[in-house]
Amino acid sequence: MSDDIHALSGAYAVDALDDSERAQFEQHLAGCAACQAEVASLAAAATTLSSLSDTAPPPGLRAKVLQGITTVRPLPPLVSGDGEPGDISTREPALSAPPQPAAAGPETAPDELAARRGGRHAETRRGSPLRWLVAAATAAILAIGGFAVWRSTDSGSTTPPTVAEQVRSAPDAKTSSDVALPGGGTATVVRSPSLGKAVVITSDLPSAPAGKVYQLWLQDPSGHFTSAGLMDASGDQTVVLQGDAADAQAAGITIEPAGGSEQPTSNPIAFFSFA
Amino acid sequence: MSRFSVVPPGDTSPEGPARIDLERLLRRSAAGDEDAFAELYDAVSSRLYGMVRRVVRDPAQSEEVAQEVFLDIWRQSARFDPARGSALSWMLTIAHRKAVDRVRSAEASRQRDDRYGTSNQDVTHDSTSEAVVGRLDAERVHRALETLTGAQRQALELAYLSGYTHTEVATMLDLPLGTAKTRIRDGLIRLRDTLGVTS
Numbered sequence: 001m002s003d004d005i006h007a008l009s010g011a012y013a014v015d016a017l018d019d020s021e022r023a024q025f026e027q028h029l030a031g032c033a034a035c036q037a038e039v040a041s042l043a044a045a046a047t048t049l050s051s052l053s054d055t056a057p058p059p060g061l062r063a064k065v066l067q068g069i070t071t072v073r074p075l076p077p078l079v080s081g082d083g084e085p086g087d088i089s090t091r092e093p094a095l096s097a098p099p100q101p102a103a104a105g106p107e108t109a110p111d112e113l114a115a116r117r118g119g120r121h122a123e124t125r126r127g128s129p130l131r132w133l134v135a136a137a138t139a140a141i142l143a144i145g146g147f148a149v150w151r152s153t154d155s156g157s158t159t160p161p162t163v164a165e166q167v168r169s170a171p172d173a174k175t176s177s178d179v180a181l182p183g184g185g186t187a188t189v190v191r192s193p194s195l196g197k198a199v200v201i202t203s204d205l206p207s208a209p210a211g212k213v214y215q216l217w218l219q220d221p222s223g224h225f226t227s228a229g230l231m232d233a234s235g236d237q238t239v240v241l242q243g244d245a246a247d248a249q250a251a252g253i254t255i256e257p258a259g260g261s262e263q264p265t266s267n268p269i270a271f272f273s274f275a
Numbered sequence: 276m277s278r279f280s281v282v283p284p285g286d287t288s289p290e291g292p293a294r295i296d297l298e299r300l301l302r303r304s305a306a307g308d309e310d311a312f313a314e315l316y317d318a319v320s321s322r323l324y325g326m327v328r329r330v331v332r333d334p335a336q337s338e339e340v341a342q343e344v345f346l347d348i349w350r351q352s353a354r355f356d357p358a359r360g361s362a363l364s365w366m367l368t369i370a371h372r373k374a375v376d377r378v379r380s381a382e383a384s385r386q387r388d389d390r391y392g393t394s395n396q397d398v399t400h401d402s403t404s405e406a407v408v409g410r411l412d413a414e415r416v417h418r419a420l421e422t423l424t425g426a427q428r429q430a431l432e433l434a435y436l437s438g439y440t441h442t443e444v445a446t447m448l449d450l451p452l453g454t455a456k457t458r459i460r461d462g463l464i465r466l467r468d469t470l471g472v473t474s
Contacts (some may be wrong), residue, residue, distance in 0.1 A: 010460025
């Protein structure tokens, strides 16, 4: 991927990306071991800043919290090897980061990540206490995808409509005709110029070939393609295209190497003209 | 009372009771043990609330956010994986994201009047022994921050402690777009390396 997106690691680690950038970076993060390691260590460093602001909470908070938990059932643990609930990947992109970055590609095999985590722990046992704290925090952030999922389950019943829902129900929403995909399944795109967003909806999308991902693109009026995110799931998906679709003249889907490409490297398997 | 914090100087055992304790409390919470959660609250509430308050600033909203954070920690307690790191950092990550989300959504309806440059933190530090340990941490972090350039530190503080996006930081500091994210990243790298994190 481009240097540009790598450079977002620090801002991501301190929650300084807007929703759209955050979603885009999380998609990148899923397939970029270098960024995973960097984000982990930078987020850990950022966490230490909280030691500058220790403040006793208002006295009433404790009772509210302890009263509150009596009405909330803790979630069950995730069973190892379990997928996340199927609907999560079809939610807003900000919530759709793969739950485990380690599963994203060959270069981020779980074993390697586990080894890296193990190495970090082992190393820090020799270090200073603060070093340990920071390193522990570092390892925690490797669960970053988990946090994304955590956030998604946080939505509850008061969730405002997702971007996808907003686009689909926008007064100016236009739905392209279904495109049959070469490997089976169909795809269609809904775009709302007023919202500046487009959504791709797939049906029976086959899994991308091993080591490959589906990449979404928006084409601007000059004909230039800009990545609109990766889609590494299959089946029936609803994915919001990243970026501004207001002026886009077309959208496309290509098959790219894991991690995505800066520009399409193959002919699109689906192309949707907005003209 | 440093169970959630950096172990005091002199105690070089990284696997001290501090970490185990929080993890155990989270595990018991996951099984529905409300007493364990009360203990957990007492251990980390100053750290979490202080961070939320620093980002959100408005006391009433900070309290709301902190309450949400704790309820979610309770609900998600079984999802914490000690193999991935410390319980404290897991909780802080949740709290920071939630605090940032709150100020950004609040921004839509009401501009924060406390813009950069006019900010004057008026936070009351508590006086428990936990705070003593907290100050020891803070001194180390302060020293580490001093190794950053002024520009890096400014960008990092606006981003992490005040919850602005890198784009907003660039605008506030009158920087070209893209410069703020670089400063944030460079600052974090310096902080990380000074604090001794290797990755």
